Amino acid sequence: MSEVVTDRLRMALEAMAQKDDDAAWEVIDGDDEINQLYLDLEDDCIDLLALQQPVAGDLRLIASSFKIITDLERIGDLAANLAEYTLDADRDMFPEVDVQAIGDRTIEMVTDAMAAYASADVEACYAIAERDDDIDERCRSASQTVIRDLIETEIDAATDDAEIEALMQDVSRLLLTVRDLERVGDHAVNISARTVYMVDNDDELIY
Numbered sequence: 170m171s172e173v174v175t176d177r178l179r180m181a182l183e184a185m186a187q188k189d190d191d192a193a194w195e196v197i198d199g200d201d202e203i204n205q206l207y208l209d210l211e212d213d214c215i216d217l218l219a220l221q222q223p224v225a226g227d228l229r230l231i232a233s234s235f236k237i238i239t240d241l242e243r244i245g246d247l248a249a250n251l252a253e254y255t256l257d258a259d260r261d262m263f264p265e266v267d268v269q270a271i272g273d274r275t276i277e278m279v280t281d282a283m284a285a286y287a288s289a290d291v292e293a294c295y296a297i298a299e300r301d302d303d304i305d306e307r308c309r310s311a312s313q314t315v316i317r318d319l320i321e322t323e324i325d326a327a328t329d330d331a332e333i334e335a336l337m338q339d340v341s342r343l344l345l346t347v348r349d350l351e352r353v354g355d356h357a358v359n360i361s362a363r364t365v366y367m368v369d370n371d372d373e374l375i376y
Contacts, residue, residue: 181251196252203245233367240356278357294361304354
């Protein structure tokens with residue numbers, strides 16, 4: 170499931186960079202596959218709880234996995250959001266905001282978080298949580314750049330309503346893109362937090 174999710178997130182970012190509507194639609198249409206994977210794994214977790222009545226470490230494994238698949242499903246939703254923004258965009262705005270760099274780092278975080286889950290690597294989980302500060306700072310800086318450019322944009326009596334509306338849509342779209350990528354990073358931290366709980370029965374990163 171995580172491989173499908175990260176692949177769709179990567180595809181969404183590439184579609185945005187290339188303004189590739191076909192790829193964007195593939196991401197949007199592919200969200201049903203992610204949802205089905207989520208439901209199948211949810212059923213597996215429920216069956217294990219009901220039939221095996223696990224305790225201690227086994228119970229934490231199932232509970233953590235249940236939470237992690239929820240985070241992955243939501244990352245899939247965010248990838249679909251990015252694809253929808255691509256369909257709505259009709260021009261390249263704010264080239265100084267490096268959305269791709271932020272996106273690449275969030276994909277790395279999700280990939281590394283799942284690797285840490287698979288190997289029960291608690292140390293890696295804490296390192297991933299620390300990396301989220303960099304994502305947050307990059308997103309904050311990107312948002313400030315967009316707002317500053319908006320403030321500095323000259324709008325006078327000759328500017329028609331359609332131009333103003335297009336500008337506001339561009340600003341809104343980019344701010345939503347940055348917000349969604351920041352949320353992907355948050356989900357990577359959630360995955361790491363649940364892994365730490367699973368391995369060490371420690372909820373420090375959860376809260």
